[in-house]
Amino acid sequence: MSRYQFEIDLRHLEQIIPLLVRGNPLALSYWRRRISSLLTQQGLPPDANRRVTRLLGVFDEVERALISGKAAARRSPG
Secondary structure (H helix, E strand, C coil): CCHHHHHHHHHHHHHHHHHHHHCCCCCHHHHHHHHHHHCCCCCCCCCHHHHHHHHHHHHHHHHHHHHHHHHHHHHCCC
């Protein structure tokens, strides 16, 4: 993957992941694979690992919120 393509992918993920709070357009496993795959790339820009790691942290928060929201919805009467 070229640095240019890496940057495009990373920017896209940085924009998409926060939107998952509004709904889950694709399976969470898909998004986790997309993010994690960036860590396997060779010749990453200097700040790439920090950005990907931060993005994984944001994804973890989104995932927890979605899961806890679904659990709460199942417990709610009505």
